[in-house]
Amino acid sequence: KAGVTQTPRYLIKTRGQQVTLSCSPISGHRSVSWYQQTPGQGLQFLFEYFSETQRNKGNFPGRFSGRQFSNSRSEMNVSTLELGDSALYLCASSSRDSTGELFFGEGSRLTVL
Amino acid sequence: QKEVEQNSGPLSVPEGAIASLNCTYSDRGSQSFFWYRQYSGKSPELIMFIYSNGDKEDGRFTAQLNKASQYVSLLIRDSQPSDSATYLCAVNMWTNDYKLSFGAGTTVTVRA
Numbered sequence: 509k510a511g512v513t514q515t516p517r518y519l520i521k522t523r524g525q526q527v528t529l530s531c532s533p534i535s536g537h538r539s540v541s542w543y544q545q546t547p548g549q550g551l552q553f554l555f556e557y558f559s560e561t562q563r564n565k566g567n568f569p570g571r572f573s574g575r576q577f578s579n580s581r582s583e584m585n586v587s588t589l590e591l592g593d594s595a596l597y598l599c600a601s602s603s604r605d606s607t608g609e610l611f612f613g614e615g616s617r618l619t620v621l
Numbered sequence: 622q623k624e625v626e627q628n629s630g631p632l633s634v635p636e637g638a639i640a641s642l643n644c645t646y647s648d649r650g651s652q653s654f655f656w657y658r659q660y661s662g663k664s665p666e667l668i669m670f671i672y673s674n675g676d677k678e679d680g681r682f683t684a685q686l687n688k689a690s691q692y693v694s695l696l697i698r699d700s701q702p703s704d705s706a707t708y709l710c711a712v713n714m715w716t717n718d719y720k721l722s723f724g725a726g727t728t729v730t731v732r733a
Contacts, residue, residue: 608653609667
């Protein structure tokens with residue numbers, strides 16, 4: 509069974525640009541969550557989607573957005589990139605209508621110069 | 622006050638010893654509790670979850686929950702070098718909240 513797939517794995521952007529990250533959940537999983545991981549802040553919740561609906565959003569500025577498609581694949585977008593957006597962005601999927609038993613992808617490492 | 626706090630570490634234990642990891646959480650209404658392991662350069666993976674007060678054992682791992690004290694712990698018995706990793710405590714604060722709040726993690730090193 510294929511795991512959670514995130515693309516791209518690595519990317520470098522400059523300040524002011526925007527970026528779109530993609531996540532394909534495990535087949536059959538309908539919940540997709542996004543987290544930002546940095547050395548200073550640890551894992552921070554961005555948002556969660558289920559059946560194309562955002563059910564919760566973390567305390568991030570509006571520059572961070574996401575969506576989920578009918579096949580459960582999800583994308584997140586960060587506009588007007590700042591240096592502080594450099595981080596590992598992790599996508600996780602879940603098979604249940606709950607939160608804790610998450611299966612994480614390998615992440616997309618974003619560097620903003 | 623942070624929502625989830627873990628003992629800062631790093632924690633170094635000899636092979637075969639017990640590693641004890643602690644986690645406290647701020648919201649008394651929290652519902653479910655998880656331990657994730659993250660190897661360096663890898664993504665977190667779930668190793669234990671616990672919903673009710675008491676102990677839950679899975680192989681060499683034991684999770685302990687005390688909701689009255691807002692405390693959850695993880696014991697790793699017979700520690701192996703392969704257990705060297707960062708352990709993340711995660712809490713689901715509210716039913717239907719659809720998010721996990723993570724602690725900063727405790728890095729464990731098992732000395733051979």
